Amino acid sequence: MNPRTVTDRVSLLGVIDWDRTIFDSLIPLPQGTSYNSYLLKGSEKIVLLDTVEPGKAYILLNQLSNIDHIDYIVSHHAEQDHSGTLPQVLERYPMATVLTSDKAKPMLLDLLQLPEDRIHVVKDGDTISLGDRTLKFYYTPWVHWPETMVSYLVEEKILFSCDFFGAHLATSNMFADVDPLVLESNKLYYSQIMMPLANFVKKNLDVVETLDIDMICPSHGPIYNKPRFVLDAYWQWVTGLPKNLVVIPYITMHHSTLHMVERLTAALGNLGVTVKPFNLETADTGQIALSLVDAATVILASPTLLGGPHPSMANIIAIAALLKPKAPFLGFIGSYGWANTTVRRVESMVEPLGKEWLPPVTHKGLPNEDTYAALDRLAETIAEKHKSIGLAG
Ligand SMILES: Cc1cc2nc3c(=O)[nH]c(=O)nc-3n(C[C@H](O)[C@H](O)[C@H](O)COP(=O)(O)O)c2cc1C
Ligand SMILES: [Fe+2]
Ligand SMILES: [Fe+2]
Structure with a gap:
């Protein structure tokens, strides 16, 4: 996949993994999956949000071949499907700093043995200025691991949610729109990754609902350009009555x-x-x-x-x-x-x-x-x- 334009400041990078059939050696993936990474360009700073499965590192590095400089790499979640290519990206961009949550830092050190001085902890509610754009961080623990956070591109009203709202779905469509097949894949993902953590998911839905969101960019599956579609589904799954x-x-x-x-x-x-x-x-x-x-x-x-x-x-x-x-x-x-x-x-x-x-x-x-x-x-x-x-x- 070539980098794709989401807005004039946001590009979708990453890997559509059509062939993957199982995740965590546990979850069957009838529709494959994707590992999405996003590149943000402010007037002064360039940010990469998450990386890809380590076995697919070459795809992300190719997509970055025209990018000489990255200031920050945001790691929303330490699991290797998103963090696994951090070592290669840090090597390619010696000027870049990893921004992550307080709980994610030691996990990145344990899981990937990253150099500690390349990691900077952002706190819940912190912002960074990219010049004419602002990125704000919200801690959203337990969607999927204890260290997870999301980020919000203030001026463009875009939420980068990582596993939260993700769908194990390989598709060439960049946007989910209101496609029922996307929702089915999303529900399958929810049932196995989020349902066991429904109490935390509810708290984090409350956090997300305080934001004015035009688009949700997850790290698995297509982008929600009509975010109510997935937000309403999540509310039903988490708090709605069961069915007959x-x-x-x-x-x-x-x-x-x-x-x-x-x-x-x-x-x-x-x-x-x-x-x-x-x-x-x-x-x-x-x-x-x-x-x-x-x-x-x-x-x-x-x-x-x-x-x-x-x-x-x-x-x-x-x-x-x-x-x-x-x-x-x-x-x-x-x-x-x-x-x-x-x-x-x-x-x-x-x-x-x-x-x-x-x-x-x-x-x-x-x-x-x-x-x-x-x-x-x-x-x-x-x-x-x-x-x-x-x-x-
Ligand atoms: C390998 C095997 C082990 C069994 N062990 C027990 C047992 O420990 N206690 C028991 O009451 N019945 C035992 N049964 C008998 C079955 O529970 C019984 O035949 C039952 O009707 C089978 O139901 P099914 O037709 O839905 O398979 C065993 C049957 C098999 C084939
Ligand atoms: Fe995860
Ligand atoms: Fe994931």
């Missing part, structure tokens, strides 16, 4: 649990509740995480294997515990062969999530009419619980 939706991660070895899932799904559908079942044998963890942004109820469905839930279920419980979805209701259904031990095991595993535990439905072997009736009752309970928190029936 039940997510059912399930696994089955001999189909008994599957029959139970099918019955519950049908019964909920008849009551006007949307259901998303995910077979853990094949399901994309990212899609489960995405659905957890909206779910009001999660029903875990697993047979008993060696006295406990199937390991695939244990894995998804561990992931759900990390993601901290807002769903207030949680339950369990499943089949066992000789000892009904799994339900207790699962209950103790999910206790830290602090959810309301719905009456479990378990059955020895193939479910019978009594069990199907119990599943119908569970569906009614779920529908009533949803109504009780204001979700349409």
Whole structure:
């Protein structure tokens, strides 16, 4: 990618990584991603905002080939997808100083072994003058790590948000406009990176809302030239009611649990509740995480294997515990062969999530009419619980 003009003072640099399929060795990237870097030109100072994945350093250095002088390099976040090319950029520009938060400085020293005298700490609310332009820093901890901050180009009303509002999306479009596909990628990113930190995200949304913003330039995915589009979506994800939706991660070895899932799904559908079942044998963890942004109820469905839930279920419980979805209701259904031990095991595993535990439905072997009736009752309970928190029936 060549540098692209955002405004006459702001250029988009960085890398569109079409081929990347996984992030942090954890998050599937169905649409690739990008590492955005921005160059700001004031009448007196030139600033580079963030860098790129270290393996892609050559692309950023090529983009800077016509730039002889950089005064400051702002590092909003110490994670290597944005900081990883700082060593090469500092070498190319010996006059440049890294500006970063107080918590990021020691992290940059630890992670990249940068020379300490090249790093200058900016405080929350500090400004730097670029001549006829001003850059102001706001500490926004925990979007994504404890040291994260954002910056605001005052005269142009542009927010540089780094991971905050980012989307794992490789696209040739520079602007998001109001493209629903961008929002879907953004929501996928939110579900895995931001949802576990929703309390911090809310505080930082409050900070961002004090600013008059014409454009949000994140470090992943396209630029929000209509920022209300992404701000409103974030408010809904963070503080809005969940949807009238039940997510059912399930696994089955001999189909008994599957029959139970099918019955519950049908019964909920008849009551006007949307259901998303995910077979853990094949399901994309990212899609489960995405659905957890909206779910009001999660029903875990697993047979008993060696006295406990199937390991695939244990894995998804561990992931759900990390993601901290807002769903207030949680339950369990499943089949066992000789000892009904799994339900207790699962209950103790999910206790830290602090959810309301719905009456479990378990059955020895193939479910019978009594069990199907119990599943119908569970569906009614779920529908009533949803109504009780204001979700349409
Ligand atoms: C590998 C394996 C281990 C099992 N371990 C247990 C167990 O510890 N306790 C138990 O009650 N049933 C155990 N079962 C029996 C299953 O829980 C039972 O067959 C159940 O109906 C399977 O549900 P499914 O058809 O949804 O796979 C085990 C079955 C398999 C295949
Ligand atoms: Fe990050
Ligand atoms: Fe990132």
